[in-house]
Amino acid sequence: MKRKSCLVRRTAAAVTAGAAALVLAACGGADDGDTGGSAGHGGHNGSASASASAPDSQGRxxxxxxxxxxxxxxxxxxxxxxxxxxxxxxxxxxxxxxxxxxxxxxxxxxxxxxxxxxxxxxxxxxxxxxxxxxxxxxxxxxxxxxxxxxxxxxxxxxxxxxxxxxxxxxxxxxxxxxxxxxxxxxxxxxxxxxxxxxxxxxxxxxxxxxxxxxxxx
CATH class of the missing domain: 1.20.1260.10 (Ferritin, core subunit, four-helix bundle)
Structure with missing residues (x-):
């Protein structure tokens, strides 16, 4: 009975550890996505900056x-x-x-x-x-x-x-x-x-x- 209970606890711990690993992986993926998103926003900001600088080029x-x-x-x-x-x-x-x-x-x-x-x-x-x-x-x-x-x-x-x-x-x-x-x-x-x-x-x-x-x- 003790062995069975211990086995249940170990199985639960393994499941918890696996879930935690999945969560961490998901977070890591989200971070990667944010990095890509930032690059995307950077591109957008770059184009916004280019638009903002258009009047400057007209003023040259x-x-x-x-x-x-x-x-x-x-x-x-x-x-x-x-x-x-x-x-x-x-x-x-x-x-x-x-x-x-x-x-x-x-x-x-x-x-x-x-x-x-x-x-x-x-x-x-x-x-x-x-x-x-x-x-x-x-x-x-x-x-x-x-x-x-x-x-x-x-x-x-x-x-x-x-x-x-x-x-x-x-x-x-x-x-x-x-x-x-x-x-x-x-x-x-x-x-x-x-x-x-x-x-x-x-x-x-x-x-x-x-x-x-x-x-x-």
Whole structure:
């Protein structure tokens, strides 16, 4: 009877030990699963990180972007300066209206371009600063007015002003379009390339409009 009882106890102990081993194995399997799960989550987190870094890649910039901003700021400033002459000097409402539209479009872009340069740790061109041709390689083909041309525009009025304004602004716009095309080809900053595309579209349309006003379109 004692031997039978002892045998029962031993059998029970063996069963318990076996059950414990099974539990440990199951736990080990769960841990392995968690490790695999963590790797899976790691992969998911990696993809989330990649998504999170997407805006950063969109925010990257290169030398062409810097040159575009540094070149376009004084270029736009001069266009605004030219447009400011129209209310008191233009002979036709069409020219005065066009000048107002040019100022309305380009003044906000100056602020945006300046903001990009500041965020990139670059110096914003000072008011009145001439364009640095070495930064964008336009070799004088940016359409900027000379001081003499600006003085001539300031001294003109009526039909003479309209003709000079339109002819000079066409050349000015053509320079801006060339700069914008260079940015689209070589730039890396998505918002700058988007602005360049908008400049090409809007200023190309204004060039055609000005040519029609001159009777050349």
């Amino acid at each position: 910039h290169n030398a062409a972007d810097v040159a575009f901003a540094k070149g376009m700021i004084p270029h736009h400033r001069q266009a605004v300066e030219m447009a400011d002459l129209a209310p008191e000097r233009a002979g036709s409402p069409e020219v005065e209206k066009l000048a107002a539209e040019i100022k309305k479009a380009q003044a906000p872009e100056i602020r945006t371009l300046s903001g990009w340069l500041t965020s990139w740790g670059e110096e914003v061109p000072a008011d009145g600063a001439a364009m640095d041709h070495s930064t964008h390689g336009m070799d004088g083909m940016d359409g900027m007015m000379t001081d003499q041309e600006m003085r001539g525009l300031e001294d003109a009025s009526g039909e003479a002003f309209d003709t000079a304004f339109l002819e000079l602004m066409i050349r000015h716009h053509e320079g801006a379009v060339a700069m914008a095309r260079a940015e689209q080809a070589d730039g890396a900053h998505a918002p700058a390339k988007k602005m360049a595309g908008e400049i090409i579209t809007s200023q190309s349309a204004e060039i055609e409009r000005m040519k029609r006003l001159l009777g050349k379109g």
